[in-house]
Amino acid sequence: MIRLDQVSKHFGPLVAVDRVDMEVPAGEVCVLLGPSGCGKTTTMKMINRLIEPSAGKIFVDGKDAASVDEVTLRRSIGYVIQQIGLFPNMTVEDNICVVPDLLGWPRRKSRARAADLLELVNLDPGIFLKRYPKQLSGGQQQRIGVARALAADPPVLLMDEPFGAIDPINREVIQDEFMKLQAELKKTVVFVSHDIDEAVKMASRIAIFRDGRLIQYDTPDAILARPVDAFVAEFVGSDRTLKRLRLLKVTDAMMADPPRVRAEDPIETAVKLMEEHGHASVVMVGPRGRARGVVRLEAVQGRKGVVGDHQEPLPGVVNVKSDLRTAVSEMFTHGLTWLACVDDEGFYKGYITQRGVSQALGAPYKDR
Amino acid sequence: MLLLLAVFACGAWLQAQGFLPSLLRYRGDVLYLIRGHLELAALSGALAIAVGLPLGIVLSRPRFEAYADMVIQVVNLGTTIPTLALIAIAMSVLGIGAPPAVFALFVLTLLPIVLNTVAGLRSVPGYLIEAARGMGMTPWQVLRRVELPNAVYVILAGVRTAMAINVGTVPLAFLIGGGGLGELIFTGIDLMEPTMLLAGAIPTALLAVLVDFAIGQAQFWLVPRGVNPLR
Ligand SMILES: Nc1ncnc2c1ncn2[C@@H]1O[C@H](COP(=O)(O)OP(=O)(O)OP(=O)(O)O)[C@@H](O)[C@H]1O
Ligand SMILES: [Mg+2]
Numbered sequence: 139m140i141r142l143d144q145v146s147k148h149f150g151p152l153v154a155v156d157r158v159d160m161e162v163p164a165g166e167v168c169v170l171l172g173p174s175g176c177g178k179t180t181t182m183k184m185i186n187r188l189i190e191p192s193a194g195k196i197f198v199d200g201k202d203a204a205s206v207d208e209v210t211l212r213r214s215i216g217y218v219i220q221q222i223g224l225f226p227n228m229t230v231e232d233n234i235c236v237v238p239d240l241l242g243w244p245r246r247k248s249r250a251r252a253a254d255l256l257e258l259v260n261l262d263p264g265i266f267l268k269r270y271p272k273q274l275s276g277g278q279q280q281r282i283g284v285a286r287a288l289a290a291d292p293p294v295l296l297m298d299e300p301f302g303a304i305d306p307i308n309r310e311v312i313q314d315e316f317m318k319l320q321a322e323l324k325k326t327v328v329f330v331s332h333d334i335d336e337a338v339k340m341a342s343r344i345a346i347f348r349d350g351r352l353i354q355y356d357t358p359d360a361i362l363a364r365p366v367d368a369f370v371a372e373f374v375g376s377d378r379t380l381k382r383l384r385l386l387k388v389t390d391a392m393m394a395d396p397p398r399v400r401a402e403d404p405i406e407t408a409v410k411l412m413e414e415h416g417h418a419s420v421v422m423v424g425p426r427g428r429a430r431g432v433v434r435l436e437a438v439q440g441r442k443g444v445v446g447d448h449q450e451p452l453p454g455v456v457n458v459k460s461d462l463r464t465a466v467s468e469m470f471t472h473g474l475t476w477l478a479c480v481d482d483e484g485f486y487k488g489y490i491t492q493r494g495v496s497q498a499l500g501a502p503y504k505d506r
Numbered sequence: 507m508l509l510l511l512a513v514f515a516c517g518a519w520l521q522a523q524g525f526l527p528s529l530l531r532y533r534g535d536v537l538y539l540i541r542g543h544l545e546l547a548a549l550s551g552a553l554a555i556a557v558g559l560p561l562g563i564v565l566s567r568p569r570f571e572a573y574a575d576m577v578i579q580v581v582n583l584g585t586t587i588p589t590l591a592l593i594a595i596a597m598s599v600l601g602i603g604a605p606p607a608v609f610a611l612f613v614l615t616l617l618p619i620v621l622n623t624v625a626g627l628r629s630v631p632g633y634l635i636e637a638a639r640g641m642g643m644t645p646w647q648v649l650r651r652v653e654l655p656n657a658v659y660v661i662l663a664g665v666r667t668a669m670a671i672n673v674g675t676v677p678l679a680f681l682i683g684g685g686g687l688g689e690l691i692f693t694g695i696d697l698m699e700p701t702m703l704l705a706g707a708i709p710t711a712l713l714a715v716l717v718d719f720a721i722g723q724a725q726f727w728l729v730p731r732g733v734n735p736l737r
Binding site for chain 2: 183186188209210211212213214217219221223225226227228231236237240270271273286296
């Protein structure tokens with residue numbers, strides 16, 4: 139969708155961007171990451187031609203950006219900046235409708251769109267449409283900045299540290315909201331950040347810059363698992379393995395199709411099953427397969443009766459959709475070595491062990 | 507300022523008590539001269555706005571940034587020239603009558619308008635302009651929809667100051683035969699006739715208040731609500 143081909147930008151003697159090659163496939167979020175002054179903003183602004191490249195070519199949707207009228211190009215690209223830049227002289231509604239108005243949409247259509255977009259970013263149109271930017275909190279302004287960029291439904295979004303000016307708690311909330319939106323809208327997003335955690339959370343690909351050069355361009359997991367050099371390794375942080383826990387899902391480390399018993403099964407069956415698998419316990423499921431409890435080998439060896447009489451509550455459960463960070467945190471909080479994994483309905487899907495987690499982290503990085 | 511005028515008006519009123527009939531004697535003259543007075547103010551003011559606003563806009567374009575500071579320096583220097591000297595210079599070049607008076611008033615009024623237009627436009631944050639450009643506005647649209655609406659309060663404040671100076675200075679136009687209420691004031695001084703003087707001075711003061719009020723109203727209604735400190 140967006141392709142940079144040997145793109146450079148010189149400001150006098152300073153080389154702000156140095157022969158960057160990069161391709162952002164449609165529907166992906168590409169985060170430009172790096173220390174201050176490394177050329178992230180300059181790279182991004184060359185895509186909508188707020189800055190003209192000194193050398194190289196940029197293709198947007200297959201077309202050479204330099205050959206398209208710059209005003210037309212910009213109207214087809216959503217743009218969000220760190221200072222948000224809502225126009226203080228316009229109401230929220232008029233701010234959102236800036237690009238539709240420039241494109242000459244009928245008023246009724248654009249205003250209806252503004253109301254829809256406010257709903258989309260979780261603000262009540264009845265309250266906010268007629269307000270002015272100065273009557274809004276920072277977080278509300280930022281949401282409207284995003285809504286404004288989406289107004290004319292552009293296929294591409296450029297976002298320069300859009301959530302940088304918000305306090306950490308609200309930032310997480312807005313990031314989550316944006317990711318939910320993105321899952322639905324599937325825009326091609328170029329996102330500037332200098333926060334590795336934000337990048338890992340949002341990106342399908344991360345581009346790490348240093349002094350105007352693109353050092354590594356890869357999936358977040360690959361960047362965390364295999365930084366190409368010491369600079370990248372240091373930039374992503376010494377806790378990069380812990381950061382990967384967020385990227386990996388429970389399913390990545392889970393033993394699927396596990397042994398299980400039912401309440402009416404005789405104890406002998408359970409003991410045999412555990413010995414067969416070399417397990418110290420086995421999960422008991424209900425008639426339709428929901429995880430109900432557990433029987434421990436230690437507690438039932440040599441006993442008689444059925445499983446239902448000897449079951450104990452499950453020590454720990456985790457949803458299969460959770461990330462490994464949640465799972466590991468659950469294990470350490472309760473001092474467990476394993477967790478039962480269930481789906482949204484509570485059906486028993488498998489189990490996850492500490493060893494399984496380390497193996498997942500050690501395994502070759504996975505492509506998303 | 508208003509208080510001062512009120513005190514002044516009160517004093518004038520007390521003074522005028524005894525003279526009321528004699529003051530009314532000048533009614534015809536006053537009405538005629540007010541017209542001339544307003545014509546001078548309106549003509550020079552309109553000219554100053556017509557020239558000052560575009561000049562200020564041009565000077566605030568990045569391309570002319572280098573010249574802008576120079577021009578502003580010169581303009582600032584211009585404001586230090588005493589009004590009377592300015593009028594005298596205008597007369598020596600343009601002769602006697604309304605044209606030199608209009609010219610002198612025009613120059614006097616131009617300065618605050620240009621200065622405030624430049625200051626107003628420069629105070630619009632760069633990131634707003636960049637956001638506007640990045641969303642696909644043409645330079646003209648950026649000016650029309652973003653820069654001017656956000657600068658108009660400061661620009662109108664300049665117009666307000668300028669017109670206050672203008673209307674208050676119009677009486678001096680009489681000195682070079684420009685007409686206006688100055689005729690009553692200066693003749694009143696010459697003839698040691700306070701009634702005549704007041705017949706010129708009171709309407710002059712009232713006009714200044716009125717014009718200030720009118721532009722204040724314009725500021726209230728013309729400046730977009732989101733950037734209007736008055737509402
Ligand atoms: N208009 C300009 N004129 C001259 N130099 C510039 C200009 N814009 C940027 N630079 C320089 O180019 C380099 C890259 O700047 P850029 O804004 O792209 O950095 P960045 O990675 O976005 O940094 P930050 O995280 O601080 O925003 C910097 O050294 C900056 O000083
Ligand atoms: Mg930047």
